[in-house]
Amino acid sequence: MMAHARVTYFSAILLLAILFAACSNSTSSDQQINFDRSEMLSNYGNNIILPSFEEMQTAVEDLQTAAENFENESTPEQLENVQTALKDARLAWQEVSPFQFGPAESVLLRSSINTYPVDTDKVDDNISSGDYSFGGIDNQDIAGLPALGYLLHGVADSNEEILARYTTGAEAENRMKYLLDNIAFVKDKIDTAAGEWQPSGGDYIGMFLSEENAGTDKGSSLGRLVNHYVRHYERFLRDGKIGIPSGIKSAGTPRPVAVEAYYGGYSAELAIANLNQIEHIFTGAGGKGLDDNLLAINNRVDFDTEELTDDIKSQIDEAQSALEQLSDPLSQQIENNNEAVLTSFEELHAIVSMLKADMTSALGITITYQDNDGD
Amino acid sequence: MLRTSRPFLLPAFALVLSLMVSGCDISNSNDKNDENAIEPPETYEFTRNGESTVAYPGQTDRLDMVEAMKAYIATAHDGETISEQALLDMFENTDGNGGGHFTFTSERQLKNKTFGPDLDENLFEDFFAKAAAASENGEADEGVPGLMRRGDGYILVDAKGREFTQLVEKGLMGAVFYNQIFNVYLTNDRIGPNVENEALREGTNYTDKEHHFDEAYGYFDAPVDFESDWPDSRTGELRFWSKYSNGSDPQLGFNDTIMEAFIQGRTAIINDNQGKLEQQVEVLYENLELLAAATAVHYINSTLSHWNEGNQGEAFHALSEAWAFVNALKYNPDKTITPGQIDQILNSDFGENGSFWNVTLDGLNNAKSTLVDTYPDLEPVQDQL
Numbered sequence: 001m002m003a004h005a006r007v008t009y010f011s012a013i014l015l016l017a018i019l020f021a022a023c024s025n026s027t028s029s030d031q032q033i034n035f036d037r038s039e040m041l042s043n044y045g046n047n048i049i050l051p052s053f054e055e056m057q058t059a060v061e062d063l064q065t066a067a068e069n070f071e072n073e074s075t076p077e078q079l080e081n082v083q084t085a086l087k088d089a090r091l092a093w094q095e096v097s098p099f100q101f102g103p104a105e106s107v108l109l110r111s112s113i114n115t116y117p118v119d120t121d122k123v124d125d126n127i128s129s130g131d132y133s134f135g136g137i138d139n140q141d142i143a144g145l146p147a148l149g150y151l152l153h154g155v156a157d158s159n160e161e162i163l164a165r166y167t168t169g170a171e172a173e174n175r176m177k178y179l180l181d182n183i184a185f186v187k188d189k190i191d192t193a194a195g196e197w198q199p200s201g202g203d204y205i206g207m208f209l210s211e212e213n214a215g216t217d218k219g220s221s222l223g224r225l226v227n228h229y230v231r232h233y234e235r236f237l238r239d240g241k242i243g244i245p246s247g248i249k250s251a252g253t254p255r256p257v258a259v260e261a262y263y264g265g266y267s268a269e270l271a272i273a274n275l276n277q278i279e280h281i282f283t284g285a286g287g288k289g290l291d292d293n294l295l296a297i298n299n300r301v302d303f304d305t306e307e308l309t310d311d312i313k314s315q316i317d318e319a320q321s322a323l324e325q326l327s328d329p330l331s332q333q334i335e336n337n338n339e340a341v342l343t344s345f346e347e348l349h350a351i352v353s354m355l356k357a358d359m360t361s362a363l364g365i366t367i368t369y370q371d372n373d374g375d
Numbered sequence: 376m377l378r379t380s381r382p383f384l385l386p387a388f389a390l391v392l393s394l395m396v397s398g399c400d401i402s403n404s405n406d407k408n409d410e411n412a413i414e415p416p417e418t419y420e421f422t423r424n425g426e427s428t429v430a431y432p433g434q435t436d437r438l439d440m441v442e443a444m445k446a447y448i449a450t451a452h453d454g455e456t457i458s459e460q461a462l463l464d465m466f467e468n469t470d471g472n473g474g475g476h477f478t479f480t481s482e483r484q485l486k487n488k489t490f491g492p493d494l495d496e497n498l499f500e501d502f503f504a505k506a507a508a509a510s511e512n513g514e515a516d517e518g519v520p521g522l523m524r525r526g527d528g529y530i531l532v533d534a535k536g537r538e539f540t541q542l543v544e545k546g547l548m549g550a551v552f553y554n555q556i557f558n559v560y561l562t563n564d565r566i567g568p569n570v571e572n573e574a575l576r577e578g579t580n581y582t583d584k585e586h587h588f589d590e591a592y593g594y595f596d597a598p599v600d601f602e603s604d605w606p607d608s609r610t611g612e613l614r615f616w617s618k619y620s621n622g623s624d625p626q627l628g629f630n631d632t633i634m635e636a637f638i639q640g641r642t643a644i645i646n647d648n649q650g651k652l653e654q655q656v657e658v659l660y661e662n663l664e665l666l667a668a669a670t671a672v673h674y675i676n677s678t679l680s681h682w683n684e685g686n687q688g689e690a691f692h693a694l695s696e697a698w699a700f701v702n703a704l705k706y707n708p709d710k711t712i713t714p715g716q717i718d719q720i721l722n723s724d725f726g727e728n729g730s731f732w733n734v735t736l737d738g739l740n741n742a743k744s745t746l747v748d749t750y751p752d753l754e755p756v757q758d759q760l
Binding site: 100102104105106107108109110111115135136137138140217218219235236 | 517625626679680682683684685687690731732733734735736740756758759
């Protein structure tokens with residue numbers, strides 16, 4: 001059943017790719033004269049990407065402050081403050097996560113900050129031994145925001161007991177240190193990536209907005225943005241947040257522990273926030289976006305981009321509604337009523353071909369990523 | 376002169392000169408005689424008396440052998456046990472059919488064309504033995520050879536996490552294909568001024584010198600009309616080096632540069648113009664080395680990308696590719712990169728003691744900047760490769 005669905009899906013993509021390959025010549029730049037791509041890129045760079053990184057930086061800084069306060073004054077209130085700060089940081093991550101190119105990829109931002117599920121055995125061992133280092137290729141699942149979720153929500157059943165693990169427990173001191181070290185690791189990553197984007201830092205935005213990168217070819221800014229946008233949507237929103245834990249992408253066996261915030265219990269909320277950002281990116285969040293670009297080339301390509309734009313928007317709404325039907329903790333929803341989760345997967349899935357095949361061919365952008373290079 | 380004694384060529388000057396005189400009668404003034412001299416054709420096709428003078432079946436055979444070896448090792452990815460003896464038989468082409476493992480017969484072999492120092496160290500024989508042992512070993516881990524998850528399937532890796540198919544396939548692209556181009560066919564011994572270029576080799580339509588150059592071309596293995604902006608519909612015709620040439624052609628234009636050098640070099644042989652031949656040979660050495668470096672950078676980028684997506688198997692696969700392309704740099708006798716730098720990249724930057732399990736972000740960035748600093752042409756495109 002699943003295999004059949006997958007075959008159909010790939011056949012559809014293939015068919016679309018073939019269909020649109022034939023008209024890719026009709027989307028040359030002279031046909032886009034009415035649309036200022038630089039203005040759109042500027043909107044993305046200055047109004048969406050930079051602020052997203054800055055907000056994430058602030059959120060992580062707040063998280064560090066809250067954790068330091070918790071260390072100095074280990075009370076239930078301070079514990080709750082760190083828990084809240086963690087959730088804020090994880091929500092802020094939803095805004096940054098679609099932009100895993102350039103500075104983010106250079107510092108391995110995603111794998112460092114948001115690898116899940118957590119290897120809790122390894123985390124416990126590390127706390128016991130006090131001997132660990134973060135950032136290795138084989139230990140991504142011992143650090144980052146999900147590991148912080150385990151440390152702040154998962155080490156015991158109630159906040160009272162969790163607090164005890166940081167105050168009177170046998171490894172209280174080690175645990176607190178692990179918490180702070182982990183936050184410092186996350187902070188270093190986001191600070192470096194954000195600094196690389198800043199005009200006053202690495203000025204990646206200068207390159208991103210430069211005229212020479214304003215085309216639609218593989219190395220162009222739009223080419224990168226869209227490739228990583230679609231890649232993120234497909235692999236990390238549809239699959240990572242919903243498909244894998246619900247079992248669709250893990251051989252049919254639900255894996256509730258593989259939700260994004262298993263210990264914090266707000267995975268559905270994170271998924272909704274992430275889909276919101278996907279929508280913001282598509283619409284340009286008040287400025288010029290991909291939707292405007294599509295509308296500007298309507299009647300210039302061999303299909304109706306106005307209809308496509310409407311379809312994408314309404315399907316995002318459908319997916320949003322489906323996600324809102326889910327209740328947190330998502331892991332319990334999966335165990336109790338996985339049907340609703342599977343439905344939300346289908347709604348999310350329905351957007352993929354519109355973004356990945358229709359939109360990109362209309363815009364003359366080549367999807368360059370694939371799951372492997374075939375050899 | 377060629378490898379043995381090189382003059383101080385000024386490539387820029389040579390380029391300007393060749394541009395200045397191209398298309399003019401004067402361009403042939405140094406050629407053997409004006410009425411017989413030819414202009415470089417559009418494609419790698421040369422004839423004498425209406426018959427092609429180009430042949431390189433021996434190279435095609437060896438490329439087929441490497442393909443067969445890779446396919447054989449890859450059966451381990453599906454859980455098959457592979458045999459060391461089978462790999463040795465393919466390497467040595469036992470009984471002319473790789474000990475029964477080739478679907479074709481041939482009188483050639485890979486082993487006797489392999490880079491001498493690699494043979495001395497049993498580099499490939501060791502890979503075969505370890506691959507066979509690993510195929511019976513179950514799951515890989517740090518320091519443990521075996522199968523490692525990659526996407527929906529598996530790859531067979533050694534104790535350092537290096538994928539055997541890449542070590543062997545891409546390894547032989549360096550140790551045989553590049554070695555033969557760099558250290559045999561484009562040297563003075565094979566295309567120097569004293570090599571026979573008038574009499575046809577018995578039973579053939581080519582001179583020794585023409586044939587030697589074609590054998591170098593055969594190891595590049597491009598379609599005769601290969602060029603930049605190669606259509607996607609024809610990428611199936613590419614393999615090994617021509618495939619990777621096409622891979623970074625959008626950034627660095629390798630297809631045209633390398634093909635034009637082969638076509639012009641072959642034309643110079645027909646025109647018996649040693650000076651022009653050597654100019655093109657310079658271009659080939661430089662660009663084939665650059666191609667390996669660019670491909671290595673591509674795979675370092677790919678490693679970072681897969682790592683950032685949490686795919687350790689994909690990352691190790693990409694890093695295994697990078698390992699082999701960095702290793703391939705060593706076969707150019709006049710390489711720009713130093714042996715010490717190659718060693719640093721392979722045995723430290725790609726993980727302490729060469730183990731991918733120890734690889735760090737800093738190490739990968741260090742390897743990348745060594746390559747970019749050594750080959751400045753890569754600088755502007757280093758993140759697009």
